[in-house]
Amino acid sequence: MLCDDDTLECAVSELTKRFKGVIKVQYGSEVWEAPEPPIQNPESPPPEQIDP
Secondary structure, eight states, rough: OOOSSSSSEEEEEHHHSSSTTEEEEEEEEEEEOOOOOOOTTTTSSGGGGGOO
């Protein structure tokens, strides 16, 4: 157990602040999963490197 919160929402909030890259939290039978990031073509540059 990584936290002592009373609800899934509180556990997600605490764990995402404490740990970088949290993708899944299970609280009893409830499960929260981070939204999937968009899949990027490995051949294309990251969005911040593209000039408008």
